[in-house]
Amino acid sequence: MTVQERALLETATRVLVTSPAASLADVAAAAGVSRTTLHARYPxxxxxxxxxxxxAMDLVEAAYGEARLDEGDVPGALRRVIELTVPLGPRLEFLLRERSLDDVPEVTARTIALDAPLLDLVExxxxxxxxxxxxxxxxxVASRPGTVYPAWEAIADGRLAPRDAPGLVLTSVLHGAAPR
Amino acid sequence: MTVQERALLETATRVLVTSPAASLADVAAAAGVSRTTLHARYPxxxxxxxxxxxxAMDLVEAAYGEARLDEGDVPGALRRVIELTVPLGPRLEFLLRERSLDDVPEVTARTIALDAPLLDLVExxxxxxxxxxxxxxxxxVASRPGTVYPAWEAIADGRLAPRDAPGLVLTSVLHGAAPR
DNA sequence: CCGTTCCTGAACAGTCATGTTCAGAACCGT
DNA sequence: ACGGTTCTGAACATGACTGTTCAGGAACGG
Known part of the structure; x- marks a missing residue:
């Protein structure tokens, strides 16, 4: 996958997350490419x-890899994976909310498979x-995206400092809301 | 709001959650009503x-009311509100995932306002x-839907017994994943 | 029994995104 | 400079859904 292709996909994600009803013409325009070219790549x-x-799932997978989930203590691994996935916010939003993906078996299957490293980690x-x-x-594992994604949202809203996010998510996940 | 209207909305929710691309003709048919009638009610x-x-937000509000959030100890209130909101799963899914709602200021404003009772409870x-x-x-509060909704999903998948759900959610929220 | 109200089925125009095609321009490496 | 590849702009057909209208029929209440 070339650099331009990645750039195109990122632009497309941004556009389609911002306004899900955007037409392919809008996407192509935003990516600085003609509709014909866009159509040549994605029929x-x-x-x-x-x-x-x-x-998006490639990026998640890469984040899991980079987090070295099988090394060190588990809370530390959790912190690393949270740190690395929070910035993926827009991609996660796309994965979670784009409903037309639900009936693409290939995608849903991979979504499930994607959880395997985390399951191992929990284990x-x-x-x-x-x-x-x-x-x-x-x-x-199931309740994880629901905790990571709001963190991203809060960052995007300016309610939360990016550097505070991982700690917040981690302590929430590990220790909950009750006082020690 | 009459009984039939409620039934129509519930059917519509079910259809539109199951297949978001459903046409109004599909919705009307599923609701056992002509497209003309549907259109008379919702232009x-x-x-x-x-x-x-x-x-959906009416139902959430009603659940908050029924949970008597300002009575008793807070963990108890939390348990009640979780018990009452988990069954709203499909409605929550609709609220969370239907992206065309994002640019209806009226709806987004109410979404935010809806959190007030919970904020009070946390306070x-x-x-x-x-x-x-x-x-x-x-x-x-922000991370709450992300915990309640997966519980519903798990129930729908048959992975989780309905009666186990509130306890699972509550202990996760309160105590987290770390051993005591 | 009658009048009102509501629902229905059918048909219609308008709109819009999609997918397709093609000839020409721009851009490569050689 | 050249041949091939890639991108472009424009145009077109298609299909689907939406929103609208209307005449007839069913249901309902008085």
């Missing part, structure tokens, strides 16, 4: 959306006694 | 979506020493 609108989804945390074992592992 | 598609949103919890005070109140 249909759906194909573009799917490509966007895959690119590891349980074995090391760093995470509670009285609740199902999948639950911890 | 435009957008008007229907807005009505759906308002009805009360802090004063009573039942919630931590080292993190902003709005954060606790």
């Amino acid at each position: 249909t609108r759906q194909a573009l959306l799917v490509a966007l989804a895959h690119e 590891r945390g349980r074995q090391r006694g760093e995470l509670r074992t009285d609740r199902p592992s999948w639950w911890r | 435009t598609r957008q008007a229907l979506l807005v009505a759906l949103a308002h009805e 009360r919890g802090r004063q009573r020493g039942e919630l931590r005070t080292d993190r902003p109140s709005w954060w606790r």
Whole structure:
């Protein structure tokens, strides 16, 4: 994938997140490319959306890799993965909210597969006694995007300083709202 | 609002959540009503979506009322409100994911206003020493839908027993993932 | 029983995004 | 300078949904 292609996908994501009803003409214009060219790369609108989804998931996967989830203690790994995924906010929003992705089996399957490293991490945390074992592992993972994404939203709104976000998310996830 | 109107809105929500691209003809058919009648009640598609949103928020508001948030201890109130909002899953999904609602100021304003009772509750919890005070109140509220909604999803998938959901959500929110 | 109200089915115009095609221009590397 | 590749602008067909209208029929209440 060339640099321009990445740039195009990023622009497309930005446009389609900002105004989901944008036409392909709008997307092409924003990306500084003709509609014909856009169409040459992505034959249909759906194909573009799917490509966007895959690119977003590529980034998530890369973040997981970079976070070295299998190294060190689990809270530390959690902190790293949170730090690396919060900036992916717009991509996550796209993945979570774009409803036409729901009936692309290829995408939904990968969404599920994408959770595997986190499941492993939770599992590891349980074995090391760093995470509670009285609740199902999948639950911890399922409720994750719902905690990371609001953090991004808060940053975008200016309510939250980017550097504060990971700590906030991490302590929420680990310790909850009750006083110690 | 008559019973039939409520039924129509509920059917419409179900259809539009299941297949967001459904046409008004599909919605009308599913509701057992002619497209003309549907159009008489809701002049435009957008008007229907807005009505759906308002009805969903009515239900959330009602749940908050029924949960008597200002009575008793705060964890108890939290449990009640979680119990009452989890079944609203499909409505919450609609509110969270339907992106054409984003540029209806009336709806976004009410979305924000809807959080006020919860903010009060968190505030009360802090004063009573039942919630931590080292993190902003709005954060606790912002990350709430992200925890409640996955619970509904898990129930819908059959991964989670409906009666287990409130406890799971509550302990996650209060105590987090770390062992005591 | 009658009049009002509401719902229905059908048809229609308008709009708009999509997908397709093609000839020419711009841009490469050689 | 040249041949090939890529991008461009424009035009076109298509299809779908929306919003609108209207005459007839069903339901309902008085």
